[in-house]
Amino acid sequence: MKLLIVDDHIVVRSGLTMLLNGKNDIEVVGEAAEGDEAIRKAQELKPDVILMDLSMPQGKGGLAATTEIKQVLPDTAVLVLTMHDDDEYLFNAIHAGASGYILKSSPHEDLLAAIQSVYTGNAYLNPTATKRLMSEYMEKLNDGGNSKTFESLSQREREVLEWIAKGYSNKEIAENLIISVKTVETHKSNIMEKLHFKTRPELVKYALQKGLLNFD
Missing domain, CATH: 3.40.50.2300 (Response regulator)
Structure with missing residues (x-):
């Protein structure tokens, strides 16, 4: 090797x-x-x-x-x-x-x-990361998936979520989707509220779980 x-x-x-x-x-x-x-x-x-x-x-x-x-x-x-x-x-x-x-x-x-x-x-x-991921997965199972449903997001919100998860700033997302920065901020706020998230890492993990990130 x-x-x-x-x-x-x-x-x-x-x-x-x-x-x-x-x-x-x-x-x-x-x-x-x-x-x-x-x-x-x-x-x-x-x-x-x-x-x-x-x-x-x-x-x-x-x-x-x-x-x-x-x-x-x-x-x-x-x-x-x-x-x-x-x-x-x-x-x-x-x-x-x-x-x-x-x-x-x-x-x-x-x-x-x-x-x-x-x-x-x-x-x-590493074991600590695996443990955290498994813990979050079990929490979602226990929750029944009712509070964090992908179906509750609009098509535009799903697009914004994907760009956020890939690490783009609000300004860059606005330029790529041809919308205003204020509109991006509104979509981001709605996504956070619907999915009950508070941080960007939570959005990244959720997008990964939903297959929104292309790793090719």
Whole structure:
């Protein structure tokens, strides 16, 4: 298994290389310190798995790099390794094309299991994220689905929801749908009220569950 490690801290890259190289038939074939270098190295080395940091302030970030890499190397699995235990980062990573998401605070055994999982074509989420998603799913089952019905949204509201979930600002949504910013804000308020949501991450998760986000 050829592995490329992407992180802006050389100590982290060196530590991961020492930890992973030779384990479970893993060969660390390269390292990159930021997104543009990661894209170049990925095209040059054709790794099976890329271990991708998200926050790399000195260059292109991990989300943008993941999106570009998946466009040119769709068979390469990207496993996000980050300190961000946050649902919005998680769903943005999935939207960018990542196959897995694991925290830097995870045990070494979990990291090895995550790498193996995405290498074999499966998805991987860190246990805390999985637990939160399952908890929310059970809450919806217990609620009977009555309070958060997709059918209650108008066609325009569904369109606005999709654009919001993809990370577009109110102004950008208005320009794409050829409506005013005020109208977008009204639709967003109506969506929040109908679905009983209060935050953008909740909208992103709901849109993902409803299949509104295209990951191709």
